[in-house]
Amino acid sequence: MSITELAPAKLNLTLDVGARRPDGYHEITSVMQSAALYDVVTLETVETDDIVVECPGTDLPTGPDNLAWKAADVFFRETNIPRTGIIIRLEKKIPSQAGLGGGSSDAAAVLRGMRRLFSTNVSDEALETMAARVGSDVPYCVRGGTALARGRGERLTALLPLPMCWFVIVKPPVAHSTAVMFRKLDEIAIANRPDSDAMAKALEIGDLAQICRLVGNVFEQALPEDSEVFTIRRQLSRLGADAACMTGSGSAVMGLFRREETARLAARELEKSYPLTFLAPRL
Numbered sequence: 670m671s672i673t674e675l676a677p678a679k680l681n682l683t684l685d686v687g688a689r690r691p692d693g694y695h696e697i698t699s700v701m702q703s704a705a706l707y708d709v710v711t712l713e714t715v716e717t718d719d720i721v722v723e724c725p726g727t728d729l730p731t732g733p734d735n736l737a738w739k740a741a742d743v744f745f746r747e748t749n750i751p752r753t754g755i756i757i758r759l760e761k762k763i764p765s766q767a768g769l770g771g772g773s774s775d776a777a778a779v780l781r782g783m784r785r786l787f788s789t790n791v792s793d794e795a796l797e798t799m800a801a802r803v804g805s806d807v808p809y810c811v812r813g814g815t816a817l818a819r820g821r822g823e824r825l826t827a828l829l830p831l832p833m834c835w836f837v838i839v840k841p842p843v844a845h846s847t848a849v850m851f852r853k854l855d856e857i858a859i860a861n862r863p864d865s866d867a868m869a870k871a872l873e874i875g876d877l878a879q880i881c882r883l884v885g886n887v888f889e890q891a892l893p894e895d896s897e898v899f900t901i902r903r904q905l906s907r908l909g910a911d912a913a914c915m916t917g918s919g920s921a922v923m924g925l926f927r928r929e930e931t932a933r934l935a936a937r938e939l940e941k942s943y944p945l946t947f948l949a950p951r952l
């Protein structure tokens with residue numbers, strides 16, 4: 670039997686990082702948003718005991734180092750479902766090491782898919798608890814939509830949906846490691862922080878102009894001045910973005926556009942220099 674789940678990209682409209690905790694993780698506050706840029710995740714049961722990840726055309730790990738593998742493993746461990754073989758096929762469109770939550774979203778799709786595949790009555794809450802064992806962003810990715818995340822990312826509050834808008838997402842060649850970016854942040858004094866509570870309020874009243882003003886990410890402060898991230902951010906603004914910011918720990922940059930046509934033209938322009946440019950409405 671085989672089933673397919675879509676795994677949307679995750680964007681951070683705000684992202685603030687607090688102190689490193691004794692367990693090595695950092696306290697974060699972030700308004701997260703999903704966008705219609707998808708990996709496709711297919712699960713198939715087979716007559717063995719193995720979990721196998723297939724991800725053609727990439728050099729992603731196919732074993733326990735892949736969050737999708739870990740998600741299937743955690744699902745079997747946390748439920749009473751007899752272990753069976755699973756082939757997880759990942760059709761990747763979300764760039765890796767981009768701050769777009771691609772690996773986390775694939776893992777979340779595996780959890781949702783396993784629940785469907787085995788027709789179990791695992792609650793949404795239980796699925797999010799499993800997700801937190803897989804990775805910090807996975808609980809949000811199980812839920813999707815617009816949400817405020819706290820703790821290490823797993824404490825979620827649903828927010829009203831972002832008013833309709835378009836994202837242009839640009840991934841420069843430079844790759845950012847999440848763990849390295851957190852370490853860099855530990856070494857600097859953060860000058861200003863985005864206000865996620867104000868963002869939640871702006872979402873509540875659907876004030877897109879105010880939402881755009883509040884977009885911000887402290888990880889940008891850990892970048893060198895000549896980072897390509899800033900070049901892309903400036904280009905997005907010049908091409909009419911209503912807000913532009915790096916997402917997650919980068920290196921992808923998102924531009925938020927109210928008008929689809931402006932976003933389309935900006936994407937067309939940026940993809941001349943950056944082949945990994947995507948146009949995606951908010952979900």
Ligand code: C5P
Pocket residue numbers: 693694695696697803804805806820821822847848851
């Ligand atoms: O949870 P996840 O495995 O996705 O996190 C990857 C790395 O990012 C962690 O090992 C940690 O170094 C860092 N991290 C953090 N604080 C968070 C989330 C991630 O320091 N809230």
